[in-house]
Amino acid sequence: MPKLNLNREPMPRQDPKIRSKNFNEVALGYSAEQAQAEANRCIQCPKRSCTEGCPVEVDIPGFINAIREGDMPEAVKLLKDKNSLPGICGRVCPQETQCEATCSLAKKDAPIAIGRLERFVADWERANMQSASSLPAQPAPSGKQVAVVGSGPAGLTAAADLVKLGHSVTIFEALHVAGGVLMYGIPEFRLPKDIVQAEVDYVASLGVKVELDSVIGKLVTLDELLNNDYHAVFLGTGAGLPMFLNIPGENLNGIYSANEFLTRVNLMKAYRFPEYDTPVKVGRKVAVIGGGNVAMDSARCALRLGADEVYIVYRRSEVELPARREEVENAQEEGIEFKLLTNPKRMLGNEQNWVVGMECYEMELGEPDDSGRRRPIVKEGSEFIIDVDVVIVALGTTPNPLIASTTDGLETTRWGTVVADEETGKTVKSQVWAGGDIVTGAATVISAMGAGKRAAASIDEYLRG
Amino acid sequence: MYKILLKQDLVPNIHLFKVAAPAVAKKAQPGQFVVIRIDEKGERIPLTIADWDEGEGSVTIVFMEVGTTTHKLALLQTGDFITDFIGPLGLPTHIDEFGTVVCVAGGFAVATIMPIARAMRAKGNQVISIMGARNKELLFWEEELRRVSDQLIVTTDDGSYARKGLVTEPLKELLEGDGKVDRVIAIGPSIMMKFCSKTTEPFGVKTVVSLNPIMVDGTGMCGCCRVSVGGETKFACVDGPDFDGHQVDWDLLFARQRIYLDEEKCSFEQWQSQSGILK
Ligand SMILES: Cc1cc2nc3c(=O)[nH]c(=O)nc-3n(C[C@H](O)[C@H](O)[C@H](O)COP(=O)(O)OP(=O)(O)OC[C@H]3O[C@@H](n4cnc5c(N)ncnc54)[C@H](O)[C@@H]3O)c2cc1C
Ligand code: FES
Numbered sequence: 001m002p003k004l005n006l007n008r009e010p011m012p013r014q015d016p017k018i019r020s021k022n023f024n025e026v027a028l029g030y031s032a033e034q035a036q037a038e039a040n041r042c043i044q045c046p047k048r049s050c051t052e053g054c055p056v057e058v059d060i061p062g063f064i065n066a067i068r069e070g071d072m073p074e075a076v077k078l079l080k081d082k083n084s085l086p087g088i089c090g091r092v093c094p095q096e097t098q099c100e101a102t103c104s105l106a107k108k109d110a111p112i113a114i115g116r117l118e119r120f121v122a123d124w125e126r127a128n129m130q131s132a133s134s135l136p137a138q139p140a141p142s143g144k145q146v147a148v149v150g151s152g153p154a155g156l157t158a159a160a161d162l163v164k165l166g167h168s169v170t171i172f173e174a175l176h177v178a179g180g181v182l183m184y185g186i187p188e189f190r191l192p193k194d195i196v197q198a199e200v201d202y203v204a205s206l207g208v209k210v211e212l213d214s215v216i217g218k219l220v221t222l223d224e225l226l227n228n229d230y231h232a233v234f235l236g237t238g239a240g241l242p243m244f245l246n247i248p249g250e251n252l253n254g255i256y257s258a259n260e261f262l263t264r265v266n267l268m269k270a271y272r273f274p275e276y277d278t279p280v281k282v283g284r285k286v287a288v289i290g291g292g293n294v295a296m297d298s299a300r301c302a303l304r305l306g307a308d309e310v311y312i313v314y315r316r317s318e319v320e321l322p323a324r325r326e327e328v329e330n331a332q333e334e335g336i337e338f339k340l341l342t343n344p345k346r347m348l349g350n351e352q353n354w355v356v357g358m359e360c361y362e363m364e365l366g367e368p369d370d371s372g373r374r375r376p377i378v379k380e381g382s383e384f385i386i387d388v389d390v391v392i393v394a395l396g397t398t399p400n401p402l403i404a405s406t407t408d409g410l411e412t413t414r415w416g417t418v419v420a421d422e423e424t425g426k427t428v429k430s431q432v433w434a435g436g437d438i439v440t441g442a443a444t445v446i447s448a449m450g451a452g453k454r455a456a457a458s459i460d461e462y463l464r465g
Numbered sequence: 466m467y468k469i470l471l472k473q474d475l476v477p478n479i480h481l482f483k484v485a486a487p488a489v490a491k492k493a494q495p496g497q498f499v500v501i502r503i504d505e506k507g508e509r510i511p512l513t514i515a516d517w518d519e520g521e522g523s524v525t526i527v528f529m530e531v532g533t534t535t536h537k538l539a540l541l542q543t544g545d546f547i548t549d550f551i552g553p554l555g556l557p558t559h560i561d562e563f564g565t566v567v568c569v570a571g572g573f574a575v576a577t578i579m580p581i582a583r584a585m586r587a588k589g590n591q592v593i594s595i596m597g598a599r600n601k602e603l604l605f606w607e608e609e610l611r612r613v614s615d616q617l618i619v620t621t622d623d624g625s626y627a628r629k630g631l632v633t634e635p636l637k638e639l640l641e642g643d644g645k646v647d648r649v650i651a652i653g654p655s656i657m658m659k660f661c662s663k664t665t666e667p668f669g670v671k672t673v674v675s676l677n678p679i680m681v682d683g684t685g686m687c688g689c690c691r692v693s694v695g696g697e698t699k700f701a702c703v704d705g706p707d708f709d710g711h712q713v714d715w716d717l718l719f720a721r722q723r724i725y726l727d728e729e730k731c732s733f734e735q736w737q738s739q740s741g742i743l744k
Contacts, residue, residue: 174684176502176509176549213551215684219488240686244698251691251698251717253724260687268508268681274735277508277533278681279728353720400685402703 006110009038016333020303023188023271026330027091035120039067042112045104050114053102055450056157058082060099060114063121076125079118084160084203085153085449087126087195088182090119093446094324126198135205139166144463147172147230148208149216149403152180153445154236154436156200157452158459159208162234165460169207172214172225177267180238181437182445184267185259187297189304193266217402222410222432232431232459235418236452239397239437245289249347250393254281254355258290258298258394265301283390286310287358289344290394291321294442296328298392299336310336311386315343315363315376341365343376345383347391357385399438417441425455433459467550470523472543475605478530479573480539481515482547487522489514489552495580496558496675496707499526500683502549503537510534511680511702513652514553515576524552527576533732554683555706558673560584564647567639568594568614569632569661571653575606577675578652583613585650591615593646595635597657601626632657633664640668648673651710655718662710672710676701678721693717 012028013019019026030038042064050060059078066075079086095101095115103111144167148159151173163169177183182196204210216222216237225233242257244250261280264270268278286302288295291314303310312331314321317340321328332338341363348357362382365374398416409429411419418427418434425433435451437443471483489499498513516525530539541547558581566585570578575596586592594614598604599622611617618635619627628635632653640646649672651661658674665672678690678701685703692701693714699705 174551175682176551213549214488215551215554218552218554218684219492240684242686242688244688251693251721253720257688260681260689263681263687269506273728274732276506277732279508279725279732281724281728352723353717402684 004043004105004108005041006105006108008041008110008113009034009116011113011116016335019189020300020334023304025192026189029123030116030120035067035117038113038117039064041105041110042068043104047104049102049104050099050112053099055098055446056082056453058099058118064112064114064117067117067121072121072124073129075121076129079121083449084157085199085445086118087122087199088153088191089446089449090115090117090122091191091195092182092186094444096325098446122195126195136164139164141168142166142463144168144231145170145229146459146463147225147233148236149222149225149233150174150180150236150238150436150438151178151200151210152236152238152436152448153182154238154438154448154452155180155234156203157449158234158236158433158435158456160203160206161453161456162459163206163208165456167460167463170209170211170230172211172216172220174213174215174237175267176212178210178212180236184263185294185297187262187266187301189300190297215402217406222403222407226431231463232433234425234452234455234459235403235427235432235434235438236436236448237400237403237438238448239399239417239442241398241400241416242393243395243397244393245344245395247344247346249349249355252347252349252355253353254283254389255347255391255393256281258288258294258392259397261298261392262294262301265305271301271305280305281390282306283388284308285386285388286390286392287313287339287386287388288392288394289313290396291316291323292394292396293323293327294396295392295394296323296331296336298394300331300334302390302392303334303336307390311339311388312336313339313342313344313358313360313386315341316373317341317365320373339386341376343378348385355388355391358388358391359383359385397437397442399441415441423454424458425451426458431462466546466548469541469543469545469547470521472541475527475573475576476603478539479527479603479605480530481525481527481576482538482541483523483525484547484550485522486524486550486552487519489524489550490517490519490522493517493524493553494557495560495584497553497555498683498706499524499550499552500554500680501526501538501547501551503534503541504548507537507548508534509549509681509683511554511677511683513574513577513675513706514580516580524550525576527573529573532729533736536733536736551683555702556704558584558650558675558707560588562589564590565645566590566592567636567646567649568592569636569649569651569653570594570596570610571632571651571657572598572603574653575610578650579606579610579613581650581652582610586613586615590647593639594618595620595632597621597632597653599623631660633660636661637664640665640670646670649710655715655722658710659713659715662713662715666711673707674710674713675706676708676713676718677706678718679724691721
């Protein structure tokens with residue numbers, strides 16, 4: 001047996017000092033040599049435990065082997081067989097808790113960098129292959145029509161799988177661009193928008209019709225879709241409703257939901273204002289409230305827009321930060337300051353209604369709560385003020401009630417999520433499936449894709465039944 | 466892409482577009498709005514629906530030139546296209562049999578109040594409309610509004626036409642008069658809606674206003690449009706745009722409408738210098 005190589009190929013990245021001033025991608029991607037070297041580390045173990053760790057069951061040992069043998073078209077084929085959006089997943093999936101966590105070399109603390117290799121294959125395809133050459137053969141038409149509502153990863157995946165099975169599929173998207181959070185939420189420097197667009201175009205090239213500017217529940221209701229031509233509907237409308245703190249002063253000027261801030265910056269390209277018409281307030285001292293990926297993205301955008309100081313304000317301690325470790329490190333390297341065990345009490349404004357300060361409590365950690373994390377407790381009398389001129393509230397999101405409130409017979413939970421079977425995505429309403437953040441609450445790209453895949457299989461079974 | 470079927474200049478800086486949007490036309494109701502984006506680099510702005518024609522598949526919008534986007538919009542002509550036209554958004558105006566309804570329109574909002582006045586009348590209400598503008602040059606659709614009202618009162622701030630004064634004056638007289646007023650709908654510049662609400666408050670007549678905060682998506686996903694009504698935060702795009710004028714925190718609305726004053730100025734100056742349009 002060859003000796004184990006435990007040296008993961010590092011990912012080349014832009015220097016923190018430079019990248020904190022631009023919106024270009026931070027991670028630069030492997031060179032062919034680096035990809036080859038990393039692929040060579042794979043021991044091709046028969047267990048295939050990495051594939052088990054992948055929510056969409058990509059043939060990981062297979063595509064890695066193809067890289068090793070220099071057969072890139074084969075690598076592309078194996079990857080795309082299960083995953084229509086590899087360029088996205090290679091960049092934003094939390095591999096450290098999925099495929100790389102179950103990799104045999106994870107025990108030695110040196111799992112294969114599967115995500116980086118996935119990205120390498122996807123980028124190679126974009127640079128080297130005509131997209132048509134990777135199109136699967138045209139399936140026999142089933143004569144059935146499916147409406148997919150929402151064009152995030154759940155909707156795109158369900159649509160791609162259904163069209164490959166011969167159904168006629170139309171995606172209805174509320175915004176003027178398809179891609180969901182991939183377009184409006186995750187910033188350019190982590191996920192370039194032309195990559196998302198290329199993968200959306202790929203799904204369209206399979207034969208999926210994409211209707212933009214179509215707010216279901218307003219333009220047409222779900223029941224109207226079912227009454228007019230559609231045999232089944234998949235709901236993948238995500239969790240787009242921002243939560244606020246509900247503390248005094250929250251409507252002051254300069255206070256954004258992360259959704260608004262990121263939408264302005266990413267979707268509307270406010271970082272290129274005034275070339276693009278949408279403005280965003282560039283703060284000097286910016287506080288971002290929350291500790292998840294969305295908070296990290298918001299903070300790093302604010303920094304790139306030109307803020308002098310950017311703080312992450314989080315009520316628990318560093319170990320509880322829900323963001324990916326890698327993103328926390330990226331933020332720290334770029335100079336984002338973490339104000340941990342800190343929670344806002346109220347926002348302070350000036351006469352023009354602009355936020356100028358944030359009164360905060362110091363917190364301490366008590367016993368673990370329902371989530372298993374230690375509960376943050378206010379230290380009485382610990383109030384202090386942080387000077388700020390922009391505040392971004394990144395506390396999480398819940399599903400938008402627009403569709404549930406205009407549809408008869410959909411069951412929702414008290415968090416507004418739609419109730420659907422975990423295995424099939426089937427809702428209690430006949431002919432309606434749902435998956436992704438609308439069912440789970442804010443989660444991950446790949447879990448939304450997994451849900452889209454399972455629902456597509458179930459819808460196919462129903463349509464052929 | 467959405468084709469402009471007809472452009473009409475109502476007065477020098479207020480324009481009407483009839484836009485081909487059959488699906489929106491099929492669903493539109495009084496009081497709802499659309500969000501538009503002119504081109505790939507454009508911002509998303511809300512515009513109230515002034516009229517629609519299901520048969521023709523068209524939706525009519527009326528807008529005044531104020532910032533970069535509305536100036537750019539004004540340059541488009543019949544036959545041109547608008548990149549995005551999304552709607553119908555917001556909750557429709559509550560139309561019911563109230564009795565006597567006074568519809569007050571300030572400035573270009575005469576276009577917005579038209580479908581509401583028409584629907585109120587069709588429901589059997591007696592509709593008294595008041596329309597006001599700064600001067601005679603800015604008045605339009607007097608005859609159109611008269612046609613859907615039982616009575617019409619016209620005012621100009623400078624007295625260059627009809628009655629001199631603000632719309633609140635005839636409104637107050639109606640409230641003080643013998644006839645009972647059951648409901649007031651006031652639409653126009655925020656300051657005018659505020660003063661209409663202040664005028665009706667002592668009389669306890671329910672007054673519905675259509676708020677116009679800055680918006681982005683118009684579907685409830687960003688919270689940019691938050692307003693405070695009765696001490697509660699609401700998203701105007703999904704909880705409104707109609708609200709009880711007596712409950713609105715007007716100062717907050719005014720302040721939030723000014724968030725991007727500096728940026729708007731910068732954008733407008735840049736656009737003017739680039740397009741060579743200097744006024
Ligand atoms: C800033 C940010 C960073 C993130 N970073 C990561 C990360 O690094 N890794 C990761 O795995 N996950 C990340 N996530 C989470 C991930 O993006 C989501 O879990 C995932 O996108 C959910 O996919 P979805 O398809 O369920 O919904 P979405 O991506 O939310 O897509 C839903 C789509 O439906 C549309 N829609 C909504 N209502 C309607 C309607 N009524 N009619 C028509 N269309 C409608 C929306 O406009 C949207 O386009 C991040 C999320 C955010 C906000
Ligand atoms: S405009 Fe975004 S929530 Fe109302």
